């Protein structure tokens with residue numbers, strides 16, 4: 655196929671997906687689900703992998719800007735927002751009704767929105783002593799290698815976590831009885847909620863992570879699994895301090911970047927996708 659015709663065809667496909675694909679139609683950017691555009695030779699690999707120099711530079715600059723803003727963010731304000739965000743999550747119907755979730759274990763040094771209260775609540779509810787309550791499955795990240803490979807492993811106790819080389823708490827691959835921990839990708843039951851970290855977010859669902867690609871790879875993999883299994887897609891909910899919510903034209907999105915359905919900040923929940931508008 656001639657290059658110009660190929661371009662027109664690609665534009666048509668992209669335009670169709672932007673208006674017809676239910677999970678991504680809300681995002682007016684170049685973020686098209688990877689599997690829809692990764693044809694035999696369309697588009698060129700460099701574009702498909704989204705690593706154009708300009709994009710990389712823009713992402714790096716924005717990461718530095720947000721890191722600086724987080725550094726000067728006052729501890730009192732941070733604590734107030736941590737309390738408000740966790741309160742919003744813990745009291746929301748979509749969290750209360752959740753049967754299984756993947757959440758990050760917040761790291762103080764990275765100045766991430768605190769998840770300790772949420773994690774404690776989920777673990778408390780899955781404790782045998784609280785057998786009357788709804789038991790939620792909790793999966794948390796474990797970095798396996800530097801090739802953007804992260805697994806989400808099930809924990810049932812806060813003691814299941816140990817600090818890794820980056821000083822982030824993560825589960826050991828085996829539990830106290832030397833049994834392999836359940837991996838959410840191999841689980842027979844779906845999760846319905848992801849609580850996501852990141853550096854910057856906008857009101858259209860764009861998300862900028864720390865640059866490892868760990869979450870983008872994982873989220874895409876889980877999306878494919880849910881489609882294969884005919885499970886409902888989990889809600890992707892980002893937790894953000896006020897200084898992490900940026901204007902709409904600042905976060906560049908490429909085909910591998912996965913948008914979020916909603917953002918929770920201290921000011922409230924911002925539902926973005928049709929799924930979020932329906933469920934939140």
Ligand SMILES: Nc1nc2c(c(=O)[nH]1)N(C=O)[C@@H](CNc1ccc(C(=O)N[C@@H](CCC(=O)O)C(=O)O)cc1)CN2
Pocket residue numbers: 721758759760761764766795796797804820822851852863864865866867868869
């Ligand atoms: N709490 C938490 N757990 C997580 C993640 C996360 O973002 N937060 N991850 C999500 O991927 C994975 C780990 N990836 C990470 C990627 C970068 C850094 C980090 O320390 N970044 C420094 C800059 C390092 C550098 O570029 O020299 C930073 O962002 O300040 C940490 C974890 C899995 N677990």
Ligand SMILES: Nc1ncnc2c1ncn2[C@@H]1O[C@H](COP(=O)(O)OP(=O)(O)OP(=O)(O)O)[C@@H](O)[C@H]1O
Pocket residue numbers: 688703704705713802852861862863864865866867868869870871874910911
């Ligand atoms: N599904 C994928 N398949 C292959 N490579 C990917 C995929 N998703 C992201 N990557 C690659 O990972 C690298 C980091 O991507 P990016 O800068 O978007 O990460 P991030 O969103 O900041 O990090 P994270 O996803 O961990 O929060 C890039 O080189 C990107 O092309």
